[in-house]
Amino acid sequence: MNASDLAPLRPRLPSPLEQVDDERFARRGVRLLLKRDDLIHPDLPGNKWRKLAPNLRAAAGRPVLTFGGAYSNHLRATAAAGRLLGFTTVGVVRGDELAGRPLNPSLARCAADGMRLRFVDRATYRAKDDPAVLAEILRDAPPDTYVVPEGGSNAAAVRGCVELGRELAGAAEVVAVACGTGGTLAGLAAGLGPGQRALGVPVLRGGFLGDAVTALQQEAFGGRAGDWSLDERFHHGGYARTTPALEAFAQDFEARHGLAIERLYVAKMLYGLLTLVEEDAFPPYTRVVAVITGSEDGSNPRTPASEGGQSAASSR
Template sequence: MDPDLLLQPRPPSPLQELRDERFERRGVRLLLKRDDLIHTTLPWDAAVRGPVELYPSGNKWRKLVPNLRAAAEAGQRTLLTFGGAYSNHLRATAAAGRLLGLATIGVVRGAELADRPLNPSLAQAAAHGMRLHFVERAAYRRRAEEAYAGELRERFGDFALIPEGGSNAAAVRGCVALGRELAGGTDRADLAAVACGTGGTLAGLAAGLGPGQRALGVPVLRGGFLTAETERLQQAAFGERRGDWQLEERFHCGGYARSTPELADFAADFERRHALALERTYVAKLLLGLTVLAEEGAFAPGTSVAAVVTG
């Protein structure tokens, strides 16, 4: 069956205007592109100390569906993918596999985690039946190598391989619709901004925007590698760099799943102002970055800024 039918998406995701004085006094309109509402969530499950993700939400749905469709067309019954200890992608892949009746294997960075209690993210993945395989960081760095994929097939048998974060050419093409949803009518944004882990969502978003629009990526990891990686993904998907996009590297707050007092204070204040819970790994860093940029005068008066709430 088509993954679109089983996963029951509801795009386009809604666009919500947010009144925030820090933007308004600069003449900037702040919009939230609520990709987290592509699917509804989720009952609370005490066993995993949180809501159980029954559906892959947000940009994970946009990136996963093309890969799931390719796996189904190839007759694959097992998915293997990669992620860190707090990977949203691992959790989403496990949820999709459960719904589609596919076995899932998650290769997790950090062999030491095998001897520790599962955190809520990994517990959710395991609750959906994902087999977790913990590896040393040196092995994890080989995740893009064909030889390493061969070693994993010797261990687990045949599988459809989905890269870390779900980001490959198919996923990038799946994210083009996100840009197109922001490219016209009342939903048109001058600037579309998204938090970045692997660059796949930014690559597709930028390609889907129209003339005069631009995209901004806010990396949540240190390292300064995402410009080259986003260009590589666009080359793989389209054969060229597409769209007007750039990265703002200042707001990773120490690296993936790390925080600072500034981020914690900002997120708590934002939640009080707007009665909107902020996911901390991606969305809070994105909104912190946009708020600082607005206060610095980075956006011209009259600009509409759409922040993609990825999940």
């Protein structure tokens, strides 16, 4: 298979848009729809497809090196793409202490898909964008390796996510998406039409995402694009953290609608939307689309925020 030609993977595009009858939204006059990006491809679902596809075309079959934490969905998707398309993948994993431990299910899946895992200490990982540090990392990589940043978020990925917004033209006034590194939100907002706005729900603490989205749009489009905003209240303790309230909400949503809800991103976004609805943040007759960026497959941890400590997981 030609590694720069993704058509043989047969992605489901545009992804389905489904209306959800939820009386909690309906009694406030809000119509909820789900953009089922989780159904695009079984191994590269949701924003993984939209962000990776343009990078894989640019790599054109060359080895791909990328970055992530111990439970990174991005690493798993990159490894799967390498297996499916026949190119070499290298995953740089945050935390050299993990090198001597048995692989968790997420990293084991990466390895099974042929990804070479390289564990680095956290100081090196934080400095991975420094040219000298990156050059040192690449010394052990195959020749002519193509580098994809953590979470897959770069200008190419942002431009790839523009199509998500275009697929939703006229479908809703508000489109909500969970955010890790900000690439999906940056492209989504640029692709939406007049009268539409994008709402990002960060799943990490820190308040850095606004600057990150602005920088990504500057790189991709030369400046801010589209109408977008962030609501940073719904991270539930940080990445890979959950709370009893979030778990109860997710279980209730699953029971109401028969849809398994991924906890680290999707549940937080939906929880945020319901909170906003109950706060009357949306005028009556508002149509709200929730982008379902991933599926619940049991491979990610659910760490209660009350346990404290730094998560080993990585953002998307």
